[in-house]
Amino acid sequence: MDVTRRSFLWAGWAALVAFAVGNLAAAARFMFPNVIYEPSQKFNAGPAAEFPEGVSTQLTTAWRIWVVRKEGFLYALLARCTHLGCTPNWFSDQNRFRCPCHGSNFTPGGDVIAGPAPKPLWRCRVEVASTGDLMIDRAILENRPGLRERPPFVVSV
Numbered sequence: 001m002d003v004t005r006r007s008f009l010w011a012g013w014a015a016l017v018a019f020a021v022g023n024l025a026a027a028a029r030f031m032f033p034n035v036i037y038e039p040s041q042k043f044n045a046g047p048a049a050e051f052p053e054g055v056s057t058q059l060t061t062a063w064r065i066w067v068v069r070k071e072g073f074l075y076a077l078l079a080r081c082t083h084l085g086c087t088p089n090w091f092s093d094q095n096r097f098r099c100p101c102h103g104s105n106f107t108p109g110g111d112v113i114a115g116p117a118p119k120p121l122w123r124c125r126v127e128v129a130s131t132g133d134l135m136i137d138r139a140i141l142e143n144r145p146g147l148r149e150r151p152p153f154v155v156s157v
């Protein structure tokens with residue numbers, strides 16, 4: 001079959017249009033990125049006044065949080081070891097958290113006292129709502145001494 005000048009030009013235009021349509025489709029897809037919509041990490045932990053002195057483990061199973069009341073202040077520790085992410089356990093008789101995976105130990109304030117964990121436990125942002133409930137945000141974390149002892153990572157009650 002002979003290729004005429006006219007059919008050659010039509011083929012060129014068809015290729016150009018196909019290229020432009022492909023680029024427009026890619027640009028349109030770019031406007032809708034793949035996003036995972038997760039539930040909020042902020043939750044209501046209940047009345048702040050009802051947390052007892054010391055370490056409370058009542059939120060550990062549901063939210064992986066320990067609430068600690070100490071000297072008129074409350075703070076929330078994320079129950080995730082800073083070594084490889086296991087969930088430590090609270091031992092009230094030893095006044096420490098102990099990680100079952102590789103043996104890291106933490107004080108009630110979250111500081112490392114033994115084991116391979118490289119840094120203190122994370123504290124979550126906390127606030128007391130107008131209803132008196134303790135609101136904990138697991139998405140906003142701090143573990144640097146000097147910053148973690150200040151609002152919004154502690155709240156006076």
Ligand code: FES
Pocket residue numbers: 081082083084085086099100101102103104115116117
């Ligand atoms: S994960 Fe806790 S010590 Fe390794």
